[in-house]
Amino acid sequence: MATPHTDPAAWSTSRLLDRIPAYVRAFECYVPSRPDPVLMRQYGLSHLYRLNNNENALGPPPLAREALAALESGRTAQYPSGDSYNLRQALAARFGKSPEQFLVGNGSTEIIAAVIKSFCGPGDALVTADQTFAVYEWVGRFSGLETRLVPLRNHALDPGALLEAVNERTKIVFLCNPNNPTGSWWNRDTLEAFLESLPADVVVVLDEAYREFTEDSRFPDGMEVMERHPNVLVFRTFSKMYGLAGLRVGYLCGGQELVDVVRRCHIVYSVNVAGQMAAEAALADDAGHIAATRAMVAGARDFLRDAFDSLGLEHVGGIGNFIMVRTAIPDTLLYRQLMRQGVMVRTMTAFRFPNWIRISLAQDEAMEAFVRAFRAVLDQG
Ligand SMILES: Cc1ncc(COP(=O)(O)O)c(C=O)c1O
Incomplete structure (x- = not known):
């Protein structure tokens, strides 16, 4: 030795x-x-x-391709907007919200870490499913938090069991809707009943990374749900439907007070020039x-x-x-x-x-x- x-x-x-x-x-x-x-x-x-x-x-929409092709190399010498200013304006216009309600990250995974850092300290706990997007669990574990994993039922998140796993130490519940990897999903009624039963001081991360893949009218729209439930933070991404996974752009939307808290623990300037531009163009050309x-x-x-x-x-x-x-x-x-x-x-x-x-x-x-x-x-x- x-x-x-x-x-x-x-x-x-x-x-x-x-x-x-x-x-x-x-x-x-x-x-x-x-x-x-x-x-x-x-x-x-x-x-x-x-x-x-x-x-x-299929890659990204045509306007996003054009924006990337037109990106001048001189532009890369400058820092991007530190808080994705233009992209947040575009998101606000799209969803009828204030730009301050959005936080853009280097992929939505980056924002998972910011949310956990903002709300959790030593002794706090997280709740999520055992067979779901693994990053919630990983960040919880390497942050030293108890991360309770609730088994799926028939390949779907189990609302009753998730509620039972919540205790006074639980700060955040992560719900992946639709769930990756099973593709199962909660309809409006299931989500609403869950949120009504959950203590209102527990933050709910509603990860809607794959939301744009459905047109089903029974599928809840997190952007609307968060208006009635101020503890809900909605996550979306440009990596899936928008074909920009390589540029790493995702975002969170919630009530401004909560988003302001998450912003404190979020690294500014983490979203690069190309990603911000391409995401804005993709949003303008998505139908x-x-x-x-x-x-x-x-x-x-x-x-x-x-x-x-x-x-x-x-x-x-x-x-x-x-x-x-x-x-x-x-x-x-x-x-x-x-x-x-x-x-x-x-x-x-x-x-x-x-x-x-x-x-x-x-x-x-x-x-x-x-x-x-x-x-x-x-x-x-
Ligand atoms: C449910 C879910 N959330 C978030 C992400 C990550 O998204 P991003 O590329 O924006 O970090 C993924 C990627 O596979 C995912 O499946």
């Missing part, structure tokens, strides 16, 4: 590591996938269909894009459901541009075998769905390539 005399550097590093909070030491890092060219070399591929991240295969994306997703979902049914496989999917399927093959093995045929899917063990994979819904060519590869793997046994 190193001592201050035999190896001073190793000794001091081990002293530093000893002082790290136990909850950080216990936390396991998420390992992102490697860049496509690296993976393609690794698997010997000339083409890769990326169906792992629920990106929009045709949303219709085309919904049509693509609906076609892909039907196609995959039929394929899974014909194979006798259990599948789950509702609202959102993704579907999950369960096979008898371990998901990591299935991932590698699909990768060898140029198709990348999401393994679901980390979402607590062992032996399931999630597939993003995209154009016909990609869906056909997936089904071909999937059948070939299953045929091999």
Whole structure:
């Protein structure tokens, strides 16, 4: 073992590591996938269909493409607006709210951290589902907060069980509607009854990352719900429907007093020039894009459901541009075998769905390539 005399550097590093909070030491890092060219070399591929991240295969709306193409390199020498001024104006006009009610982040994931930092201190607790978007749980855990995970019921968030998990230490409940990865969703009545029963001093993060994928009139609109429930903070993103995942732009909307609190713990200038511009342009040009994306997703979902049914496989999917399927093959093995045929899917063990994979819904060519590869793997046994 190193001592201050035999190896001073190793000794001091081990002293530093000893002082790290136990909850950080216990936390396991998420390992992102490697860049496509690296993976393609690794698997010997000339083409890769990326169906792992629920990106929009159609890309962004035309105006956003034009805005990005016109971005002058001189503009990148200047800092962006530190609080996404123009984009907040555009969001306010779109949703009939004040620009001060919006907070824009480097993806909505960045804002999850800001909300948790704003409302929670030592000894506080969070509540969310066990099989949902994992970042709520991760940030809670590496912030040293008790994060209570409530099991889904029939692949959907369970309102009664979530309410039971709330106690006097609970500061925030995270609801993902529709839920990633199951696509299940609460209708207006379910959400309303839940909010009526929840103590009004618990913040509710209503994550509507995939909201734009549905037209169902029974689906609640967080922008309207927050008017009646001041404890609700709505999260949306430009990463999914708007095809701007690579630029990292997401936002929160809520009552101004609450948003002002979150702003204190939010890093200013975190959203870059290109992201702000492209998001504003995307918002101004979304009608045709949303219709085309919904049509693509609906076609892909039907196609995959039929394929899974014909194979006798259990599948789950509702609202959102993704579907999950369960096979008898371990998901990591299935991932590698699909990768060898140029198709990348999401393994679901980390979402607590062992032996399931999630597939993003995209154009016909990609869906056909997936089904071909999937059948070939299953045929091999
Ligand atoms: C439910 C949900 N919320 C938020 C996000 C992240 O969005 P962003 O890219 O804006 O950080 C995702 C991304 O997969 C998601 O599935």
